Amino acid sequence: MAVPQPGLIQPPADALAQRVLLLEQQLDVLDAAFAGGEPPAIEAASEALHQALMEAARVAGQPGQGPLTPELRERLGRARARAASQLAPVHRAALTFERTLQVLLPREQADTYGGLASGPGAQAIKAYR
Numbered sequence: 001m002a003v004p005q006p007g008l009i010q011p012p013a014d015a016l017a018q019r020v021l022l023l024e025q026q027l028d029v030l031d032a033a034f035a036g037g038e039p040p041a042i043e044a045a046s047e048a049l050h051q052a053l054m055e056a057a058r059v060a061g062q063p064g065q066g067p068l069t070p071e072l073r074e075r076l077g078r079a080r081a082r083a084a085s086q087l088a089p090v091h092r093a094a095l096t097f098e099r100t101l102q103v104l105l106p107r108e109q110a111d112t113y114g115g116l117a118s119g120p121g122a123q124a125i126k127a128y129r
Contacts, residue, residue: 019056026052
């Protein structure tokens with residue numbers, strides 16, 4: 001299928017099928033970017049995927065868009081599962097980054113719960129005792 005051209009009128013189901021194809025292609029690009037490990041490529045692929053998702057949502061919400069065909073429903077389900085599986089490495093990387101920052105930049109002693117007793121929040125905490 002060809003990527004939709006601006007200004008061309010397409011039947012709603014065909015337009016949505018093309019947007020789903022674009023989503024699938026952008027997920028492939030994001031997979032490749034993750035495999036390459038280059039942050040700029042990952043960010044660019046993520047942004048392109050976001051744009052493809054927004055466009056698919058716009059087309060799906062147009063008047064005259066009937067119910068999804070079983071094929072489109074299945075393809076969207078697979079795309080959703082792929083997107084969810086791509087979140088896992090992102091969350092792991094963010095957690096690793098946060099742990100590294102905690103080792104490199106330990107928090108100061110005043111940044112604990114004990115510091116609340118002398119701070120402006122002390123009155124609020126005492127109200128619940």
